[in-house]
């Protein structure tokens with residue numbers, strides 16, 4: 001068979017569609033996505049964050065994606081098709097999907113989505129790829145420096161608010177006060193973006209300090225220790241409520257504090273891996289120069305975010321370079337498929353900053369996460385004997401009840417330890 005002859009021409013997202021077509025985006029991180037949505041709207045794109053959930057999402061995914069495929073791909077593609085099934089503006093929509101551009105299967109999600117759309121009868125709908133590797137050169141979606149600058153600011157705010165929101169939710173005296181503050185900040189920052197403000201280094205510094213202070217002023221009941229649980233794992237399953245069955249909400253309902261490492265870590269990990277590849281293989285030198293600049297640019301903003309928590313009651317997260325060092329001796333930095341060594345480093349960091357209880361969210365079909373998650377648990381436990389880590393599998397047939405029961409067992413151990421500590425203190 002002549003492959004070139006058989007190559008399919010997929011519909012492209014052209015510049016002429018920017019004003020007329022709505023870009024559908026999966027909702028991986030609700031706080032971040034609300035801010036990204038505002039930045040994209042402000043840059044002239046029509047966007048809609050998909051919030052559809054329910055059994056139809058999984059069944060559409062199962063129908064149109066091979067059952068060997070990673071669970072995050074199945075869910076995201078199922079969510080697109082379920083969303084399209086309920087629209088009447090099908091000639092004016094575009095699907096946006098992220099690709100890491102690395103060696104992992106996430107780089108193929110774009111093609112999996114295109115194939116699924118054809119099978120579902122939506123082959124005429126363009127798909128746009130959001131990636132850091134320039135995998136699609138003729139797309140109408142343009143990364144201008146201005147857009148990157150704004151998205152970076154939204155990322156800084158998103159990570160800080162997510163972190164502080166999780167720090168306060170379990171301890172709030174007035175029910176709902178934390179979420180109300182979070183919504184207030186998302187609205188305030190969206191307004192700033194809409195008015196062309198909030199993205200400069202100076203503005204980010206001012207906003208980050210104001211955000212940290214406002215959460216520090218919330219009325220919290222810190223008189224009793226509660227289990228502190230870190231969530232790590234594959235990027236989509238770790239963050240998306242659709243993927244992890246609303247894990248953060250479940251932990252709060254069980255009177256535990258949830259902590260999810262920010263998106264900064266993954267972003268900086270991708271940049272750092274590019275530089276590492278150049279050092280090892282001596283190739284892509286020009287690309288490494290750009291990446292070095294981006295790494296420096298983002299790390300400056302990471303410092304503001306962390307420094308803004310100084311003087312508050314919150315223990316901040318570690319800087320990326322410190323987190324990276326923590327994985328040394330546990331896993332090689334050459335392990336960089338999927339979340340790679342970052343997953344291990346995040347588990348080590350969580351141990352250091354007081355989150356000895358960890359849920360490692362593992363999707364079906366994900367080999368890298370099994371190696372860098374489950375594969376290193378024994379080593380982490382040997383270094384941190386109090387580590388209480390549980391790996392939870394997420395796949396279309398795993399029941400929520402089963403997942404929650406396993407988490408409850410982990411929490412029972414955590415609560416028992418708190419009791420023992422309290423007794424010892426008395």
Ligand code: SF4
Pocket residue numbers: 070071072104105106107234337338339363365366367368369
């Ligand atoms: S990290 Fe895991 S789930 Fe994600 S694309 Fe790679 S193999 Fe699939």
